Amino acid sequence: xxxxxxxxxxxxxxxxxxxxxxxxxxxxxxxxxxxxxxxxxxxxxxxxxxxxxxxxxxxxxxxxxxxxxxxxxxxxxxxxxxxxxxxxxxxxxxxxxxxxxxxxxxxxxxxxxxxxxxxxxxxxxxxxxxxxxxxxxxxxxxxxxxxxxxxxxxxxxxxxxxxxxxxxxxxxxxxxxxxxxxxxxxxxxxxxxxxxxxxxxxxxxxxxxxxxxxxxxxxx
Amino acid sequence: xxxxxxxxxxxxxxxxxxxxxxxxxxxxxxxxxxxxxxxxxxxxxxxxxxxxxxxxxxxxxxxxxxxxxxxxxxxxxxxxxxxxxxxxxxxxxxxxxxxxxxxxxxxxxxxxxxxxxxxxxxxxxxxxxxxxxxxxxxxxxxxxxxxxxxxxxxxxxxxxxxxxxxxxxxxxxxxxxxxxxxxxxxxxxxxxxxxxxxxxxxxxxxxxxxxxxxxxxxxxxxxxxxxxxxxxxxxxxxxxxxxxxxxxxxxxxxxxxxxxxxxxxxxxxxxxxxxxxxxxxxxxxxxxxxxxxxxxxxxxxxxxxxxxxxxxxxxxxxxxxxxxxxxxxxxxxxxxxxxxxxxxxxxxxxxxxxxxxxxxxxxxxxxxxxxxxxxxxxxxxxxxxxxxxxxxxxxxxxxxxxxxxxxxxxxxxxxxxxxxxx
Numbered sequence: 001x002x003x004x005x006x007x008x009x010x011x012x013x014x015x016x017x018x019x020x021x022x023x024x025x026x027x028x029x030x031x032x033x034x035x036x037x038x039x040x041x042x043x044x045x046x047x048x049x050x051x052x053x054x055x056x057x058x059x060x061x062x063x064x065x066x067x068x069x070x071x072x073x074x075x076x077x078x079x080x081x082x083x084x085x086x087x088x089x090x091x092x093x094x095x096x097x098x099x100x101x102x103x104x105x106x107x108x109x110x111x112x113x114x115x116x117x118x119x120x121x122x123x124x125x126x127x128x129x130x131x132x133x134x135x136x137x138x139x140x141x142x143x144x145x146x147x148x149x150x151x152x153x154x155x156x157x158x159x160x161x162x163x164x165x166x167x168x169x170x171x172x173x174x175x176x177x178x179x180x181x182x183x184x185x186x187x188x189x190x191x192x193x194x195x196x197x198x199x200x201x202x203x204x205x206x207x208x209x210x211x212x213x214x215x216x217x218x219x220x
Numbered sequence: 221x222x223x224x225x226x227x228x229x230x231x232x233x234x235x236x237x238x239x240x241x242x243x244x245x246x247x248x249x250x251x252x253x254x255x256x257x258x259x260x261x262x263x264x265x266x267x268x269x270x271x272x273x274x275x276x277x278x279x280x281x282x283x284x285x286x287x288x289x290x291x292x293x294x295x296x297x298x299x300x301x302x303x304x305x306x307x308x309x310x311x312x313x314x315x316x317x318x319x320x321x322x323x324x325x326x327x328x329x330x331x332x333x334x335x336x337x338x339x340x341x342x343x344x345x346x347x348x349x350x351x352x353x354x355x356x357x358x359x360x361x362x363x364x365x366x367x368x369x370x371x372x373x374x375x376x377x378x379x380x381x382x383x384x385x386x387x388x389x390x391x392x393x394x395x396x397x398x399x400x401x402x403x404x405x406x407x408x409x410x411x412x413x414x415x416x417x418x419x420x421x422x423x424x425x426x427x428x429x430x431x432x433x434x435x436x437x438x439x440x441x442x443x444x445x446x447x448x449x450x451x452x453x454x455x456x457x458x459x460x461x462x463x464x465x466x467x468x469x470x471x472x473x474x475x476x477x478x479x480x481x482x483x484x485x486x487x488x489x490x491x492x493x494x495x496x497x498x499x500x501x502x503x504x505x506x507x508x509x510x511x512x513x514x515x516x517x518x519x520x521x522x523x524x525x526x527x528x529x530x531x532x533x534x535x536x537x538x539x540x541x542x543x544x545x546x547x548x549x550x551x552x553x554x555x556x557x558x559x560x561x562x563x564x565x566x567x568x569x570x571x572x573x574x575x576x577x578x579x580x581x582x583x584x585x586x587x588x589x590x591x592x593x594x595x596x597x598x599x600x601x602x603x604x605x606x607x608x609x610x611x612x613x614x615x616x617x618x619x620x621x622x623x624x625x626x627x628x629x630x631x632x633x634x635x636x637x638x639x640x641x642x
Contacts, residue, residue, distance in 0.1 A: 029288060030246065030287070030288075033242065033286065033287055033288065034239055034243050034246060035239055036239075037237065037238050037239040037241075037242050037286070038238065039238040039239050039240055040238065040489065042489060043488035043489050043492070043493065043494050044484065044485045044486070044487070044488045044489060045488075045494070045495075045498065045499075047538045048538070057331060061328070061329055061330070061331050064253075064327075064329065065257070065326060065327040065563070067256070067257070067327075067559060067563065068253050068256040068257055068327045071256040071262070072252070072253055072256050075251055075252065075253060076253075076329075079251065079329070137252065138267045139252035139255045139261070139267045139270050140250065140251075140252045141267075142267035142268070142273070143250040143252055143267070143270060143272070143273060144250055148249075148250050192289070193289045195246075195247075195248065195249050195250070197246050197247075198246065198247040198248070198249050198330055201243050201246040201247045201330075202247045202330040202331060204239075204243040204247075205240075205243040205244050205246070205247040205330050205331040205332055206330065206331030207331070208239070208240035208243055208244070208331070208333065209240075209325060209328075209331040209332065209333045210331070212240070212333060212336065213325075213333075216485060216536065216537060216538040217537075217538025217539075217540070218535060218536070218537075218538045218540070218562055219562075220325065220326055220333075220562070
């Protein structure tokens with residue numbers, strides 16, 4: 001890798017293939033590890049269904065319970081802002097849509113660069129604020145280990161490097177773009193080995209919760 | 221019980237891991253929101269009491285033995301093992317600072333049912349010998365004597381004789397072919413015999429065919445509280461045998477929260493077979509009688525009163541409407557607490573906490589949550605439907621020097637009953 005261009009080509013080529021393979025195989029293995037464990041048949045006579053209440057909980061847990069929201073508004077609002085901001089940058093930035101179109105063959109309308117740019121700034125600021133909260137809030141600091149900070153970094157880097165690439169700062173551009181793509185690959189490789197997996201497992205967790213409560217006649 | 225060892229504890233933890241547990245641990249992002257739902261955290265501010273933290277031993281077993289990456293880390297010596305020291309350190313978190321109330325399971329944004337996992341984790345604590353002395357004692361008494369408080373059937377008979385003498389009613393015992401077998405909790409037998417009298421009066425008026433069983437009168441189950449499926453199964457089996465012997469159609473779970481969880485939800489799974497009878501909670505039965513016009517009452521309570529939802533009956537049991545329907549029949553000024561029904565706050569003494577003397581100080585401290593709920597309402601009476609909650613509420617109110625009568629709902633209904641001779 002003698003030049004930034006070589007670096008970019010490596011990142012877009014072999015490195016991406018490796019990251020994608022680790023991501024896809026890793027996530028599938030993790031999901032299989034969960035569902036193959038199964039659960040024992042419940043012999044108690046049910047009061048309600050499982051499937052419907054389970055699906056309802058999958059949806060309703062997207063909104064916070066009022067009391068815990070009042071007690072911890074920043075966690076909830078900060079969580080919404082950065083997750084939504086991250087998804088907007090990922091899915092509605094025109095160059096990303098073009099990339100996904102070339103891979104998946106489907107496309108959708110994007111947002112103007114100015115909007116995505118502003119969303120990226122808000123997302124970065126929120127992520128920094130959430131990191132400060134994690135370090136200062138007694139419960140979060142207590143619960144947090146190296147993995148929590150590692151996944152924070154993995155979520156933060158793609159936004160920062162994307163922002164720098166878009167604004168053509170810290171030239172040469174191919175190098176910055178290469179670093180941006182590498183940061184995504186870092187995120188993808190970490191996915192199956194960390195709590196980033198919640199992206200795929202939360203619907204399962206919510207469903208089990210709602211289903212088990214539903215059986216007892218309670219909507220959880 | 222065979223000798224408790226770390227190895228047995230670890231095996232017990234392994235056996236408890238299923239797909240929901242794996243999905244829950246995989247989804248936790250350490251957001252800390254469960255802390256805000258737990259009275260042991262909100263009233264102490266101690267982050268160790270964050271519900272998900274109480275599961276660290278079980279989480280380690282899951283990560284190190286049920287995930288590929290965890291196994292690699294373990295092989296490389298990068299994993300922290302579950303040791304006796306860890307279990308000893310966690311024991312007060314798992315037993316003193318968790319009432320299995322399940323409120324955390326209602327708020328987790330990724331949907332983790334934390335109480336489901338704590339119940340499972342306790343199996344490993346018991347098997348490794350790390351359980352509070354008070355709860356071990358209650359479990360031993362339940363197995364050897366037949367009741368966690370050491371109550372034997374002659375004590376029930378004594379109460380029955382008193383009630384029969386006072387009321388002139390006959391309390392049926394060991395009647396084969398009765399429709400309903402009524403179970404009791406030790407606390408009702410010893411502290412609140414009014415409950416038995418209330419049953420006798422209500423069932424007479426409603427024409428319910430019922431009986432007590434001399435071999436199966438105890439509904440409480442120390443096994444599910446301490447987390448020993450072996451003990452729990454033996455206690456459930458006693459009830460099932462009694463019910464089968466008397467050929468009843470229904471078994472009535474008394475006003476006791478965890479008894480309902482034990483006999484209604486865990487029971488068939490503990491003994492590995494479905495029951496040949498149905499289980500109803502007393503409030504469900506009373507509500508059925510009310511709907512059928514068989515529960516005739518007169519007069520209304522004028523006192524401003526509220527209802528404390530027992531966690532195991534309401535949030536974990538699905539008996540949501542019956543207490544409200546019944547209260548509205550006899551109370552003119554029934555008001556709800558700010559958080560009620562499935563979001564109610566625990567009395568602090570569920571899940572075996574009340575049987576664990578070591579936890580008394582903490583339990584009374586966190587009762588501040590219930591007190592502040594009551595302070596908002598300014599009520600004259602507190603109604604509940606669990607003998608354990610009732611005792612804990614009385615204890616807490618006394619500690620905080622609040623004069624507020626606590627009554628059982630069944631008993632309150634009996635007070636308003638239209639007697640046959642009227």
